[in-house]
Structures are given as structure tokens and as C-alpha cells.
Amino acid sequence: MSLTLFYHPLSSFCWKALVALYEADVAFEPRVVNLGDEADRAAFRAVWPLGKFPVLTDSASGETVPESSIVIAWLAQRHPGAARLFPADPALALQVQLRDRLLDSYIHLPMQRVIADRLRPADRRDPLTVEQARAQILAAYDLLEPQMAGGGWGVGETFTLADCSALPALFYGDKVAPMVEWPNLAAYLERLKARPSVARVLAEAEPFFQYFPQEPTP
Template sequence: MLALYGHPFSSYTWKALIPLYANETPFEFREVGSDHPARAQFVQAAHPAGKFPVLADGNTAVIEATSIVEHLALHHPGRAPLIPADPAQAAVARMLDRVFDNYVMGSAQLVVNAYLADRANPDPEEIRRGKAGLLRVYAWLDNWLGANDMPPHVSLVTCAAAPSLFYADWVEPIPAESPRLAALRAELLALPPVARCVDDARPYRAWFPPGAPDRD
């Protein structure tokens, strides 16, 4: 039996949960928090920075959400094509995975971190940098979507795009000038594995440092 250590409100935990749900892979979800110190200790020991998600597969611990998706594709395949079979398409999927993690989620995290550091007086320069980064990557992605096809769901790209676009749009809404990206976000949120993550995270929305909007 697989076990996934993480938290329902964590974007990177979603990234690991989506392929498990999509392929109906049997696993146990082990929520990490103050109520479960042994689970937190496992994560601290398994990950060099003590971060989740961590996938336990027998005696093997797999860290980093992208690597978890790759591990599931190799060792627990199902009907969802997590990694495209064609090497060239797989390379594109991995490229987009990095774009969503580094530039969508990464830019949104700058804003979130500013509020975590000082919720009453967040650093305006960090907020400006984060939102500017989001608007730039939104435009890039919208242009890319206009010229290319996404890998079929549920892929590594789905797993990276769904949580990053979900939370990034809370930080800086996708503008009208990026209609293809807005449509992709709506498409992703309608997928059953993603909708399940959204619903499971609802009780924790008050935790979102900049304040969660009353939508989604």
C-alpha cells in the first residue's frame, strides 16, 4: 500500500494527489500536522528540507511532487497518461511542469510569503514582484496555448497546472487578455480528481494569507 504524506491545503500535495485519484491507485493519505507528530517526523527525516509531499512506496520514500508523479507513472501506471509515451511530447510536458511550478506557483508564493512574514504590513515590493511575475507568465502561457496543444489529461502538466493556477488566480486574477489560460483553469477545476482536491481543501481557506476570495 502506498502512503502519501501531505496536507489537503498544500498545492504540491494536490500535485501528488491528482494522479493517484485519476488512476484510482490505492493509497493511504497521511495528513501532516500538529495532531500527528510521527508523520511530521517521517517527513523531516525523508526530505532534506523537511517538506511534503512525500510518497512512501514500501521501503522507498519519494520526495518532490514532480518526482512523485514520475514514480507513479513508472511503477503504478493506470489509464491516465501521466507522462506522454512519445519522448518529444514528454519533454514538452516536463518543460511546462517547470513553468507552472517555477513561474506560476513561484510568483504567487512571493505574495503569499510577504503576507506570512507580516500579514498586517506585507512588503509591497515583494507583492509587486509576485504579481508582475504572474502577469508575465500568464501572457506567455496564453500565447503558448494558442500555438500548441496540451498533453491529454491527466498528465504531469495537469498535475502542475491545476493547483498552481487555482491559487495563483486568487493572488492575481487571470486577465481578460489571457482567455485561453482562463479557459484552461476552468477546464482543470472541472476534472474530478482536481475537484476532489478543491473540495477537501475548503475547510482550510481561512489559512490563505492574502485572504481567499469567495469563489471556486
């Protein structure tokens, strides 16, 4: 086996890569990075200096592949089982990439800003950052809600990169900005959770959910 995935089971961006790997049934060595351990952090930074996971390495080709969307694109180019994560039709492929960008930029990253604020000492929290991040998430929900009115997967008829990206964005997004007024997105999240690749990722994360920071009491 030549592939190693540097990741953590609770990490939202790692979920994107894990779903793709499980969808495509690609064999890889899981390498959990413990960011709380200085030596492990340094070892990971030797692989990828920015220190952000997921990162996939291929000992056969010598490649180091960072960034969740690029990991999935790389898999799609090299592993037949993963090719379907990027539609062959160029127009549809562009729609898939657009959805991936929208989910990452306007739900996933703002969600991380809300969580990061929870991890700060009480006297360093920034309610304005949280408010703006939540507003960004709600605007993205509004944009995507009508697009999911027909049910099914994110873009097109089949499960793609768009769905790999949707899982962490909507799962953790729902925790910081509940999707009560967005029934199409809420139903889509339930469809995602029922997908075997996703169910496996969530089951592996389950022992770590206790570390997810809850909303601080005012």
C-alpha cells in the same frame, strides 16, 4: 497497501501529487502532516529532512519519493494507470516536462512568495518582493495564454503531468494575480476544475480554505 502520502489538503504542491494519484486510481494511505505541531513536524522531517511535502513512501520497496514532479514520474513508471501522465512520445514528454517547470517556476513559486508575504507581521512585509513576484506571474500568463488558445488539456491530447501542475499554479495564481485579461487560461482553469480527480482534490481542500490568507488591507 504499501504507499503512504505525507501531505496537507491545502498545500498547493500536494495537489499535484493528489491529482495524479486520483487520476491513476492508485491506492495510498493519506498521512496529513500538521506543520503547526512540533512533534508531527519532527516526525515528518525524520521521513524527509527538508520537511517539504508531498512525499510518497513505499513500504514494499523501502523507497522515499519527494518532490511533486518526481512523485508523479515515479507513479508513471510503476502504475499502469499513471503511465499516461507522461506521453510515450519523447518530444511530447519533453513538452510536458517543460510546461511543468514553467508552471512551477514562474507561477507556482512566485505565488507562494506573495502568500508568504501575507503571513509576515505587518512591519516585516516586502512590497517589492510581492510586486516582482506578481510581475513574474503575469509574464508567465502572457507566455502561456496563446498556447492555450485551442482549448483542451495543457500539452497534447490527453491529461498529463502538465495538467497536474497547472491546477495549483492557476488556481492559487488566480487568487494573487487574477486572470481577468487571460481568458484562455481562465477557461482552462474551469476545465481543470470540472475534471473528477481535480474536483475531488478541491472538495477535500474546501474545509481548509478558511485558512488561506487574504490580501492585507493597506
